[in-house]
Amino acid sequence: xxxxxxxxxxxxxxxxxxxxxxxxxxxxxxxxxxxxxxxxxxxxxxxxxxxxxxxxxxxxxxxxxxxxxxxxxxxxxxxxxxxxxxxxxxxxxxxxxxxxxxxxxxxxxxxxxxxxxxxxxxxxxxxxxxxxxxxxxxxxxxxxxxxxxxxxxxxxxxxxxxxxxxxxxxxxxxxxxxxxxxxxxxxxxxxxxxxxxxxxxxxxxxxxxxxxxxxxxxxxxxxxxxxxxxxxxxxxxxxxxxxxxxxxxxxxxxxxxxxxxxxxxxxxxxxxxxxxxxxxxxxxxxxxxxxxxxxxxxxxxxxxxxxxxxxxxxxxxxxxxxxxxxxxxxxxxxxxxxxxxxxxxxxxxxxxxxxxxxxxxxxxxxxxxxxxxxxxxxxxxxxxxxxxxxxxxxxxxxxxxxxxxxxxxxxxxxxxxxxxxxxxxxxxxxxxxxxxxxxxxxxxxxxxxxxxxxxxxxxxxxxxxxxxxxxxxxxxxxxxxxxxxxxxxxxxxxxxxxxxxxxxxxxxxxxxxxxxxxxxxxxxxxxxxxxxxxxxxxxxxxxxxxxxxxxxxxxxxxxxxxxxxxxxxxxxxxxxxxxxxxxxxxxxxxxxxxxxxxxxxxxxxxxxxxxxxxxxxxxxxxxxxxxxxxxxxxxxxxxxxxxxxxxxxxxxxxxxxxxxxxxxxxxxxxxxxxxxxxxxxxxxxxxxxxxxxxxxxxxxxxxxxxxxxxxxxxxxxxxxxxxxxxxxxxxxxxxxxxxxxxxxxxxxxxxxxxxxxxxxxxxxxxxxxxxxxxxxxxxxxxxxxxxxxxxxxxxxxxxxx
Ligand code: GLC
Numbered sequence: 001x002x003x004x005x006x007x008x009x010x011x012x013x014x015x016x017x018x019x020x021x022x023x024x025x026x027x028x029x030x031x032x033x034x035x036x037x038x039x040x041x042x043x044x045x046x047x048x049x050x051x052x053x054x055x056x057x058x059x060x061x062x063x064x065x066x067x068x069x070x071x072x073x074x075x076x077x078x079x080x081x082x083x084x085x086x087x088x089x090x091x092x093x094x095x096x097x098x099x100x101x102x103x104x105x106x107x108x109x110x111x112x113x114x115x116x117x118x119x120x121x122x123x124x125x126x127x128x129x130x131x132x133x134x135x136x137x138x139x140x141x142x143x144x145x146x147x148x149x150x151x152x153x154x155x156x157x158x159x160x161x162x163x164x165x166x167x168x169x170x171x172x173x174x175x176x177x178x179x180x181x182x183x184x185x186x187x188x189x190x191x192x193x194x195x196x197x198x199x200x201x202x203x204x205x206x207x208x209x210x211x212x213x214x215x216x217x218x219x220x221x222x223x224x225x226x227x228x229x230x231x232x233x234x235x236x237x238x239x240x241x242x243x244x245x246x247x248x249x250x251x252x253x254x255x256x257x258x259x260x261x262x263x264x265x266x267x268x269x270x271x272x273x274x275x276x277x278x279x280x281x282x283x284x285x286x287x288x289x290x291x292x293x294x295x296x297x298x299x300x301x302x303x304x305x306x307x308x309x310x311x312x313x314x315x316x317x318x319x320x321x322x323x324x325x326x327x328x329x330x331x332x333x334x335x336x337x338x339x340x341x342x343x344x345x346x347x348x349x350x351x352x353x354x355x356x357x358x359x360x361x362x363x364x365x366x367x368x369x370x371x372x373x374x375x376x377x378x379x380x381x382x383x384x385x386x387x388x389x390x391x392x393x394x395x396x397x398x399x400x401x402x403x404x405x406x407x408x409x410x411x412x413x414x415x416x417x418x419x420x421x422x423x424x425x426x427x428x429x430x431x432x433x434x435x436x437x438x439x440x441x442x443x444x445x446x447x448x449x450x451x452x453x454x455x456x457x458x459x460x461x462x463x464x465x466x467x468x469x470x471x472x473x474x475x476x477x478x479x480x481x482x483x484x485x486x487x488x489x490x491x492x493x494x495x496x497x498x499x500x501x502x503x504x505x506x507x508x509x510x511x512x513x514x515x516x517x518x519x520x521x522x523x524x525x526x527x528x529x530x531x532x533x534x535x536x537x538x539x540x541x542x543x544x545x546x547x548x549x550x551x552x553x554x555x556x557x558x559x560x561x562x563x564x565x566x567x568x569x570x571x572x573x574x575x576x577x578x579x580x581x582x583x584x585x586x587x588x589x590x591x592x593x594x595x596x597x598x599x600x601x602x603x604x605x606x607x608x609x610x611x612x613x614x615x616x617x618x619x620x621x622x623x624x625x626x627x628x629x630x631x632x633x634x635x636x637x638x639x640x641x642x643x644x645x646x647x648x649x650x651x652x653x654x655x656x657x658x659x660x661x662x663x664x665x666x667x668x669x670x671x672x673x674x675x676x677x678x679x680x681x682x683x684x685x686x687x688x689x690x691x692x693x694x695x696x697x698x699x700x701x702x703x704x705x706x707x708x709x710x711x712x713x714x715x716x717x718x719x720x721x722x723x724x725x726x727x728x729x730x731x732x733x734x735x736x737x738x739x740x741x742x743x744x745x746x747x748x749x750x751x752x753x754x755x756x757x758x759x760x761x762x763x764x765x766x767x768x769x770x771x772x773x774x775x776x777x778x779x780x781x782x783x784x785x786x787x788x789x790x791x792x793x794x795x796x797x798x799x800x801x
Contacts, residue, residue: 010124013125015032015052015121015122016033016034016036018086018102019032026042026043026077035055038051038097039053039058040088043072043230044073045092045093046090046232046233047232050228052228054132064444064470065201065472066201067249069249074090076089077090084099084100085098092108092109093106094107101120104116104120106196108194114191114196117136117137117139118138118219120137121136126224129433131225132224133221133224134221136227138217139216139218143191144159146158146190147188148187149186150469150501150506151181151497152500153496154175154496156499156595156607157606158208162209162213163207164179165205166179169181169417169418171517172484173484173485175489180481181408181467181469181482182468182469182470182479183439184469184504185201185206186248186504188241193599195236195239197241198229199471201228201230203440204222204223205435206220206221230244230247241503242588244505245474248475250585251476251584252461253577253716255400255711255712256573256683257400257682257711260288260289261538261539262290262292264292264294264512264541265550266541266542269297271310274291274293274317275317277291278291278324279324285563286562287680288680289327290328291321291327292328293329294331295331296310297311301337301369303333304344304393318398325681328400329399329402329463331403333368334407335365335368335406336372336375337369338371344389353382355423355424355425357420358423365414366411376426377445378426378440378441380426382426386452389452391456395457401464401465404477407446407467408442421435440470442466442467443466443470443476447475449464449466463478465537474507478509480537481510483516483543485517486514486520486542487524488623492608495609495611495621499591503596507589507591511528512541514542516542516543517545519549522554522558525554525558526557526561527621527622531663533565533566534591534613534617557660561661572673575674577711578705578706582707590613591611591612594610595607597612598635601651603633604635609632610632610633615671616702618634618635618665618667620656620664622664629656629658630656631655631656634649634654634666638668639668639669640695640757641666642667645757667693667757670695670702671695671704671728672702674692682711687749689788690753690791692755694728696756696758696760697758698730698732701728702727704725705723705725707723708722708724720744721743721745722743722745723742724739724742732761733799734798735796736798737754737796738796739796741792751790754796755785761800763775764800764801766778766780766797766798767797768789
């Protein structure tokens with residue numbers, strides 16, 4: 001092949017022809033005449049691992065990303081052979097492996113090509129570092145779209161882009177800037193409505209090219225390690241994501257308060273300032289559950305210490321804050337100040353826990369405290385020690401959550417803004433250089449922090465937030481998108497990043513609301529909070545350099561907008577918690593970009609702004625100043641405008657009014673949306689009644705779920721949860737709502753208030769579980785179509801005259 005010759009001249013090597021095949025249960029090995037082995041592992045009918053060795057030698061098999069609890073097993077596996085290829089068939093796909101060049105082509109059950117090698121696996125030997133630069137290229141049929149890859153601040157559809165994964169501290173990053181803080185080498189390809197995913201589990205610096213270099217080719221490569229990727233077949237995009245999330249792990253449920261509103265700034269101190277801020281939230285009745293202490297709470301930026309001048313009695317303060325419903329969250333960075341009088345430093349030195357350079361000196365770098373050394377979080381003993389350090393802050397002082405920052409790891413005033421490549425890491429016994437450990441460092445720090453917080457917060461649930469992350473970090477931590485800027489463009493970026501993180505298995509993410517660097521106008525802050533309450537993690541944060549960013553600093557009108565939206569978030573907590581449960585239980589992304597919501601509608605493939613929050617609430621932010629509304633695409637199906645109750649038909653672009661206090665919101669017909677009363681913090685009020693807003697639809701289309709439990713603790717894992725499934729059936733003159741209940745948790749409330757929206761008839765009679773009830777007994781409000789019913793009904797008939 002001419003192409004190969006050209007590439008070979010550039011030092012690329014290619015596999016030869018297959019000379020032997022062997023199978024060991026779920027592992028299939030194909031060896032070529034020049035020492036390449038392709039090993040396939042069949043994890044599930046639609047999840048296949050592809051691993052390539054050169055010199056007939058695999059590395060020791062080890063991954064931080066893969067979860068031990070993921071589903072495994074397949075119902076069918078057949079291997080056949082013809083003149084040209086080996087054909088491996090599972091219940092979902094068949095994989096053809098060419099005998100001449102080991103190229104892979106994957107077909108679905110109808111013989112459609114889903115994914116096909118172009119040059120396939122090839123490599124270059126690395127003379128500088130040893131090992132290989134491993135490469136893969138696949139053909140990209142016309143019209144194929146690409147999504148995923150973590151926190152990239154660019155168009156959701158990555159077609160035409162080349163991106164890089166190398167965790168980087170990017171203060172005030174811009175649109176299209178790459179790389180940022182996270183490395184999630186997972187993408188979804190979609191062609192003719194069929195989606196598949198590829199997770200390149202390689203922690204070295206990786207690159208992905210989506211038809212950027214060559215129009216018909218998609219490729220990915222790494223600066224070391226193995227060509228080791230997992231292929232997921234959909235054809236539903238959501239299935240691809242749930243399978244990826246299952247493989248790399250799902251989170252535990254967070255405490256419900258963590259889904260409330262959080263307030264942060266660099267930095268709130270001293271204690272009186274913290275109290276002033278928290279009191280103001282209560283005074284203005286803007287709900288808030290968490291207050292953050294940034295680096296200034298420490299003594300000279302030494303982690304695990306307190307500045308006693310600013311915070312003379314942290315335990316008292318933390319408990320006083322808690323009495324008012326505020327959970328205290330503190331920042332912990334990886335840099336440990338070089339200081340012989342500092343216990344963390346001394347313990348780490350004495351136990352040899354710090355990272356070292358190739359020839360033995362410690363890895364020294366400047367961060368907030370000045371010169372620092374850095375724990376090697378890839379060493380299990382170091383993680384165990386680090387976890388133990390949380391005894392005092394969590395176990396004794398009563399802090400409820402920990403914020404891990406600067407863990408790319410960030411180093412100041414040096415080229416590359418991080419460790420040099422030669423730094424050594426334990427990598428859980430697979431000793432390596434920073435080239436391999438860099439992208440995973442932040443995740444291993446968050447993991448150690450999670451272990452510690454969980455240990456000392458038990459029996460309550462931990463809360464961790466991280467800036468850097470690699471695939472799988474979702475098992476331990478939430479995340480935020482780093483140091484953004486108070487501009488309208490960044491509002492667009494924040495929306496993209498939250499959606500992209502959801503598609504990348506890391507739903508529990510949000511942006512610094514209002515922007516971290518610079519200062520937003522009141523209008524920008526208002527538009528951002530309107531969007532931010534629909535992101536799984538919801539926190540205002542700012543650098544504090546350019547003025548204050550608490551809602552009241554923008555004047556009365558903005559206070560009202562903020563209150564309205566934060567209140568709405570608190571009302572929607574049972575809906576949000578159910579979304580989280582679906583994510584934690586099944587790996588279902590909490591935010592659904594339109595393409596994920598309806599991939600069969602080509603109109604959705606290039607949309608960026610609109611998304612579905614959970615399964616039934618369509619959100620579209622206003623991203624420009626002085627707007628009175630905007631054009632937006634309403635996906636197929638029928639929807640209700642949340643604010644006006646108007647019924648709209650989807651499948652087209654429309655103008656939607658949205659003054660400063662309105663964000664376009666639509667509810668899917670047939671949905672039953674649960675709400676709690678407004679509370680200033682989670683647990684402030686006893687939930688006396690669950691509100692359900694039921695949106696009429698003709699036919700039987702929608703099932704709505706409400707998951708509840710004690711909102712903290714682990715009893716839910718023993719079955720003490722309450723899962724209600726409602727199905728809505730609408731006829732011209734009748735509605736039937738059926739309820740199915742699971743789990744042994746007894747909710748506090750006894751009744752449910754149901755509000756029927758969009759009802760095409762006047763209610764005449766109501767039956768609960770086949771018994772006609774008097775309309776007075778269920779407090780029927782005929783003007784608003786509201787009824788109050790016992791919580792555990794199984795069937796409700798609402799009939800017209
Ligand atoms: C980094 C973080 C930011 C934090 C600051 C000080 O810039 O991204 O959120 O406030 O450090 O700790």
